Amino acid sequence: MLQNDMVESSPLRDPHINFAYLDERTKRMIRRAILKAVAIPGYQVPFGSREMPLPYGWGTGGIQVTASIIGESDVLKVIDQGSDDTVNAVNIRRFFQRTTGVEVTTDTTAASIIQTRHRIPETPLREGQVIVYQVPVPEPMQRLEPREEETRKLHALQEYGLMHVNLFEDLAHYGHISSTYDYPVLVNGRYIMSPSPIPKFDNPKMHLNPALQLFGAGREKRIYAVPPYTTVESLGFDDHPFEVQSWQSACELCGSNESFLDEVIMDDQGKKMFVCSDSDYCSKRQEKP
Amino acid sequence: MMDFDTKPPLMRVHGLSCAYGSRTVVRDISFDLWPGEVLAIVGESGSGKTTLLNAVAARHTPSAGQVSFDLRDHGLQEIYGMSEAQRRMLARTDWGFVHQNAADGLRMNVSAGANVSERLMALGQRHYGQLRAQAIDWLERVEISPSRIDDRPNTFSGGMRQRLQIARNLITQPRLVFMDEPTSGLDVSVQAKLLDMMRTLTRQMNLAAIIVTHDLAVARLLAQRMMVMQNGEAVETGLTDQLLDDPQHPYTQLLVSSVLQP
Numbered sequence: 001m002l003q004n005d006m007v008e009s010s011p012l013r014d015p016h017i018n019f020a021y022l023d024e025r026t027k028r029m030i031r032r033a034i035l036k037a038v039a040i041p042g043y044q045v046p047f048g049s050r051e052m053p054l055p056y057g058w059g060t061g062g063i064q065v066t067a068s069i070i071g072e073s074d075v076l077k078v079i080d081q082g083s084d085d086t087v088n089a090v091n092i093r094r095f096f097q098r099t100t101g102v103e104v105t106t107d108t109t110a111a112s113i114i115q116t117r118h119r120i121p122e123t124p125l126r127e128g129q130v131i132v133y134q135v136p137v138p139e140p141m142q143r144l145e146p147r148e149e150e151t152r153k154l155h156a157l158q159e160y161g162l163m164h165v166n167l168f169e170d171l172a173h174y175g176h177i178s179s180t181y182d183y184p185v186l187v188n189g190r191y192i193m194s195p196s197p198i199p200k201f202d203n204p205k206m207h208l209n210p211a212l213q214l215f216g217a218g219r220e221k222r223i224y225a226v227p228p229y230t231t232v233e234s235l236g237f238d239d240h241p242f243e244v245q246s247w248q249s250a251c252e253l254c255g256s257n258e259s260f261l262d263e264v265i266m267d268d269q270g271k272k273m274f275v276c277s278d279s280d281y282c283s284k285r286q287e288k289p
Numbered sequence: 290m291m292d293f294d295t296k297p298p299l300m301r302v303h304g305l306s307c308a309y310g311s312r313t314v315v316r317d318i319s320f321d322l323w324p325g326e327v328l329a330i331v332g333e334s335g336s337g338k339t340t341l342l343n344a345v346a347a348r349h350t351p352s353a354g355q356v357s358f359d360l361r362d363h364g365l366q367e368i369y370g371m372s373e374a375q376r377r378m379l380a381r382t383d384w385g386f387v388h389q390n391a392a393d394g395l396r397m398n399v400s401a402g403a404n405v406s407e408r409l410m411a412l413g414q415r416h417y418g419q420l421r422a423q424a425i426d427w428l429e430r431v432e433i434s435p436s437r438i439d440d441r442p443n444t445f446s447g448g449m450r451q452r453l454q455i456a457r458n459l460i461t462q463p464r465l466v467f468m469d470e471p472t473s474g475l476d477v478s479v480q481a482k483l484l485d486m487m488r489t490l491t492r493q494m495n496l497a498a499i500i501v502t503h504d505l506a507v508a509r510l511l512a513q514r515m516m517v518m519q520n521g522e523a524v525e526t527g528l529t530d531q532l533l534d535d536p537q538h539p540y541t542q543l544l545v546s547s548v549l550q551p
Binding site: 144165169 | 373374377396398399400402403406407408410411412415416417418420421438439
């Protein structure tokens with residue numbers, strides 16, 4: 001039975017569109033891809049990506065994953081660069097409100113599904129939550145090996161020398177590993193995976209995370225996953241290990257020393273301030289006495 | 290010299306044929322290659338030299354025949370009977386492949402140092418300092434200034450690129466190198482320098498090589514043994530000096546007499 005036959009939920013819900021926009025067969029196809037992705041952590045599963053009412057680059061992969069797993073009892077949070085109220089987040093949240101009528105929230109702890117672009121929330125995720133990443137470039141070796149037939153073979157045979165060529169180049173030219181986002185990781189000791197353009201500050205949060213992590217790339221037509229409590233190891237050299245960035249100052253709004261900070265330019269005189277990129281985390285800390 | 294009775298050859302090629310569709314371009318080639326030996330395959334364009342080289346280097350599946358290689362711990366093994374993973378492993382550890390056009394064998398958009406140490410990283414070396422030290426050592430051995438280690442190969446001259454390609458292949462201490470016209474496209478003085486360097490390296494490392502060339506001088510300088518090909522068949526095989534000074538087959542005679550004397 002189609003789900004929209006029994007819907008009588010939110011007044012925001014548009015009754016002329018199937019639940020979560022995609023038709024039921026498409027959702028089933030995407031769910032099959034997701035199941036396969038969960039079974040082989042870090043492996044990129046091809047899927048029949050659909051045309052969405054948003055352009056590529058706006059998170060069509062993540063939207064399709066969310067649309068396939070969302071149910072009426074879910075609570076959705078959407079963030080873009082850590083914030084709940086930037087354009088991309090507002091648009092996607094409104095899209096799901098209109099097509100599903102589910103409850104939406106900005107509270108990380110209250111959400112059952114979190115769709116994200118560029119960040120993992122500062123508040124630790126828990127079991128039962130799902131975080132959906134929007135991925136522009138799923139193939140971590142694409143820059144050095146543009147042939148997809150070849151990269152697939154490299155994954156299959158676990159020939160990952162290329163990834164270190166990339167890091168070697170950074171060290172040769174800058175003396176340190178200059179990649180600060182989309183920093184490649186080894187999942188479950190087997191597949192090298194691109195974690196989407198999250199800052200490398202967030203990489204350690206993926207390791208043994210209790211939540212299910214799903215990745216969708218709409219244009220590239222790939223889905224991959226990190227199941228709960230899976231090892232995720234950032235690459236590095238023995239004498240130049242992986243490290244995350246740090247800041248001189250604390251957040252000027254909530255005083256946190258542990259969060260990822262955005263540099264905000266205040267005027268044309270060069271005045272600037274550092275604030276948390278995770279707006280929910282920052283505002284909750286400000287509310288507390 | 291070598292004890293030919295007890296030791297197996299490094300590579301044994303038996304009855305090798307290659308076809309593109311219904312057209313056979315390499316017909317029934319057999320030879321043994323011994324450790325440290327340099328074999329030159331000469332012949333005119335279209336005689337099947339490069340196809341033969343690709344077939345013995347596991348880059349083009351032959352239509353008939355066997356190619357066996359002496360693995361360090363398993364003895365002679367048929368290379369097309371191995372799994373693809375084993376074959377690729379062999380190709381980047383115990384073998385090297387030097388392309389005619391250096392851009393085909395190098396990563397032009399990463400530094401010389403990364404090019405040279407890529408094979409070591411593929412083998413799991415993860416210490417940047419040590420990787421770099423080995424890269425510098427090899428750049429010196431192929432006479433490239435270590436100050437160029439962070440430069441990209443597209444800033445290098447043709448001769449330097451070719452030497453860099455050789456360093457990139459030899460860093461894992463292979464036992465066999467395949468070379469496809471390694472000196473064509475270089476001017477004569479650069480050719481001479483490269484040949485001199487290759488001769489030194491093959492001697493030092495007891496490195497066997499199969500060199501495809503149309504230049505008889507390259508064969509004379511580097512190779513102990515030579516195979517002359519015409520229309521996909523080996524028309525004459527023998528010691529290089531013997532073959533060049535006293536050619537028996539009419540085609541070899543033609544080839545030797547066609548060389549211009551300055």
